[in-house]
Amino acid sequence: MPDKLVVFSYSTLVAMQHIVIIGNGVSGTTAARHIRKRSNHRITVVSSETTHFYSRTALMYIFMGHMQYENTKPYEDSFWKKNKIELVSDHVEKVDAPGSSLQLRSGSTIAYDILIIASGSTSNKFGWPGEDTKGVQGLYGYPDLQLMETNTKGIQHAVIVGGGLIGIEMAEMLYSRNISVTLLAREPEFWSNVLPLQDANLISRHIRSHNIDLRLETELTEIRADETGKVNAVVTNKGEIINCQFVGLTTGVSPNIAFLRDSGIETNRGILVNEYLQTNIPNVYALGDCVERTYDLPGRRNIEQVWYTGRMMGEVVAQTICGEKTKYEPGPWFNSAKFFDIEYQTYGNVGKDLAPDEEDFYWEDQSGLKAIHFVWNRNSNEFVGINAFGIRLRHACFDQWLREKKDIQFVVDHLDDANFNPEFFPRYETEVGTAIATKFGAV
Amino acid sequence: MKIIKATGLLLFVFGFIVFNISFFQASYTLTPELVKEKISEPAKTALFLQKAESILNQNIPSNFAFVAKVKAAFYSANDQQIKQYSITTAEVNLLVSLHREKFSIATVDSVFSSKDAISVFKNQALKTYGSWLDGQPFDTQEELKAQILGVAEKIQKYGIVNHVGFDRYQIKDLTYALTKSAAHSPVKRKPGLYLFLSFGLCILGALLYILPKLEDPSGIKNNGIFFNVMKNVGWLGMLTGTWLIVFYILLYFFPEYMTNWIIMTDPISHWLNGNEASRFFLYGLMYTLCILVMGIRMLIHYRHSRYQMLRTCSVMFFQTAFAFLLPEILIRLNKPYFDFKNIWPLDYSFFFDSRLDQLTESGALGIFMIGWGIALILLAVPIMVYFFGKRWYCSWVCGCGGLAETLGDPYRQLSDKSVKAWKVERWMIHGVLVFAVVMTTGVLYTYFTKSSWFLFFDSYQLREIYGAFIGAGFAGVVGTGFYPMMGNRVWCRFGCPLAAYLGIVQRFKSRFRITTNGGQCISCGNCSTYCEMGIDVRWYAQRGQNIVRSSCVGCGVCSAVCPRGVLNLEVKNETGRFGNPVLIGNNHVKLVD
Secondary structure, three states: OHHHHHHHOOHHHOOOOEEEEEOOOHHHHHHHHHHHHHOOOEEEEEEOOOOOOOOHHHHHHHHOOOOOHHHHOOOOOHHHHHOOEEEEEOOEEEEEOOOOEEEEOOOOEEEOOEEEEOOOEEEOOOOOOOOOOEOEEOOOOHHHHHHHHHHOOOOOEEEEEOOOHHHHHHHHHHHHOOOEEEEEOOOOOOOOOOOOHHHHHHHHHHHHHOOOEEEOOOOEEEEEEOOOOEEEEEEEOOOOEEEOOEEEEOOOEEEOOHHHOOOOOOEOOOEEEOOOOEOOOOOEEEOHHHEEEOOOEOOEOOOOOOHHHHHHHHHHHHHHHOOOOOOOOEOOOEEEEEEOOEEEEEEEOOOOOOOOOEEEEEEEOOOOOOEEEEEEEOOOOEEEEEEEEOOOEOHHHHHHHHHOOOEHHHHHHOHHHHEOOOOOOOOOHHHHHHHHHHHHOOO | OHHHHHHHHHHHHHHHHHHHHHOOOOEEEEOHHHHHHHOOOHHHHHHHHHHOHHHEOOEEOOHHHHHHHHHHHHHHHHHHHHHHHOOOHHHHHHHHHOOEOEOOOOHHHHHOOOOOHHHHHHHHHHHHHOHHHOOOEOOOHHHHHHHHHHHHHHHHHHHHHHHOOOOHHHHHHHHHHHHHHHEEOHHHHOHHHHHHHHHHHHHHHHHHHHHHHHHOOOOOOOOOHHHOOOOOOOHHHHHHHHHHHHHHHHHHHOHHHHHHHHHHOHHHHHHHHOOOOOHHHHHHHHHHHHHHHHHHHHHHHOOOOHHHHHHHHHHHHHHHHHHHHHHHHHHHOOOOOOOOOOOOOOOOOOOOHHHHHHHHOOHHHHHHHHHHHHHHHHHHHHHHHHHHOOHHHHOOOOHHHHHHHHOOHHHHHHOOOOHHHHHHHHHHHHHHHHHHHHHHHHHHHHHHHOOOEEOOEEHHHHHHHHHHHHHHHHHHHHHHHOHHHHOOOHHHHHOOHHHHHHHHHHHHOOOEEEEEOOOOOOOOOHHHHOOOOOOOHHHHHOOOOOEOOOOOOOOOHHHHHOOOOOEEEEEOOOOOOOOOOOOOOEOOOOOOO
């Protein structure tokens, strides 16, 4: 394969190859789009989830009635034909790596020159008693959403297990339909396995202000069903029995790789890839949620189940396949989410705990709806990361400051430049600057 | 809270029903005194009274029957006049026989020499309509006869109804005036009571329905919009749209049927400007109330966003003060009606001779108004758009925009986002702009030269077509009537010539743009869904490209509904406005455009 890539760099002379992509989520679709922009290769995308690419992150909004499924498709249906990207609605049962072909559920096979696996994740289940009861489900893809529509019809109370991003999304979805919710989280505050305690506490308070029954440091031990086999209660590790007609299991996701068993493609928790996102089989690449990196990147886990990393991997692999071999080297970490009405953005690395040489400062607005959390290196004063809640920050500024290793004083002084709130919104920079100066003097 | 909301809904529905019932609630009695008052010319009054004899002093129980009978009387009067005043074939033959080789208009005097009214009319009409024949040579008697018959036909068609009958404008105006004054109804006896029972209860009900929203936490609450029969083209939305369409058709083309509604607003009109209400007073009042009440809804809905709140206050203010109150006060002071924030070519009649004449005859204030109007077109539009984008007008000041952003807000998600719709939009809106410019050029040509024929059209005819199809049909019937079907900016997006002009400036010379935030977009589609102008905002956001679209009215809702803080309306240096897409994330990756 690397030989072929050498030929690729003289790309206009290269023969057309058939590139097959498993999965039409953001990773696979981004790869397909960028390969098309750069080459004339034949591109086929196989998916059994939906015919067209839709935004997985928008699933909640369909349930809440903010959008319809059609609205979540980032490209018009005519886009794919126009860009000569063939869409196959089928499920990949097996990958025959030595034979470079895919076995599909319909019985047909597809031969490929290059395979890109972007098969995403599946929801975690931890072997709880009753976890397969009717009315118990996770939320990852469109079929889950359809199932949730059925499962929540006419119900009064729901229990969600797992205090993470999908958990709070599910809570918000049910809240929008006036279904009361109990949310069980293992941690002392909501999502405090990721967020620092203060930040997590802010979100916990916000969740409760929406009448969500948030039970912290509480775990699921058992799911109970009624005589018809439908869920009617859960039991927690504190011995509480909570009656409910729906249980959402949102305790994380794992790479969707079961179909690769015996394919010869090496996997661990995810599909193992090198820095070119190449698997052990030279003409097979893997992207997005299903990937486990075999090399470390500072400040990043080896499995990153985030929209942005899926997109970035798609961009990288397209460049590699089209003749410009490129390592996956993402820039400074960033992420975002929305917890009910509070938007969250993060740039750089704000861990749940400070590293020994780190210092931090947390500022919260009187309303309890806005906060900023700075982290920097105590010795060098180098800015390490920021969490912002209810405040929009300019990505370009923080990306540049992190790359240029600016010190915390610089960041505080230039907070104005990074303000991305709409016009006329109250400014917070002076208050934050004063507060931090009061505590640290000139930091 | 639920009880308050339900009460509100109930009151609103009750008020709305009262309003609709009152449409049918009058009976009509036409008296000779009324006719004399409304038709000021004695000869025409007598003629009409003769034809309307069967309905005089009769009680006619429905507006439809009454209007039909009044119109029949006008038509019958016209028929009679045409019969009496038409030049007969015998008269034409006589006229022809008096000529050899050359026609002389003076011979008309010898044919129509008697002093009776009919003869005098025919004499003068022939001289007016046939003046061009004077001195014309002809080869055969048949040729001359054909030409004179042609003149006689024109007289029959235009001259008679204009001078001794009722032309179509007069019929329209008089039917309306007679219907309004002939009505006797509970509404007319107690307009204040009905005003309260319809307008009052609707307002009260709407507010009671809206205010409990304050209980919910502030933030974007678009829950259930696509399940709602009102907001997702369900039966209620279709019904609302139909009602609006019918209302607009009545308002613009058949106001004589809605006189009971107009009567209801007489007290307010008297109080404001001293005159009785016209159909446009009723419309202005309803329009302003819709903006105010639904503006309050908007303020509550977006109470977490100062941009949205200020913008909403602004449209509420400009509608109430500039579009509604100030013009009424001007009328009270015997000054010309003038809306200081309306700009040509949206205000397509600004250069019509009737308005220019009225303003030039109104002294210094009138001249100032003309200057102000022209300054808005030539200075305010380019300068303000350069500094702020076209939003300074479209979503902060404009009346159409004001209604769209308040009453229309619940329908913004219904705009078509397809590329095809965008193509149609560009052809249509710029087509209307060209139409408006050509029509106005013709109007001004006529104003200065007194000649109605300009290039290839009659400027009077063209302005009438524009008024009916664009001014009333597109802006009114389609523009608002289609809110519940095609979203709240149908007119602004596909039709408004001023929006087209503002948009051209915004696209090419402005500091305004919507910026996208690095690599934070998750392609969820909220921005595109809630863009009332049908811009596929996500297309730009997900590739990290500034949104610099001529149609963007800067309502800021894409930014508000974005769950990840990706979009921001910004005015800054022009450099980089059309820059390449930037998606932050990878090192070493060059994104090909």
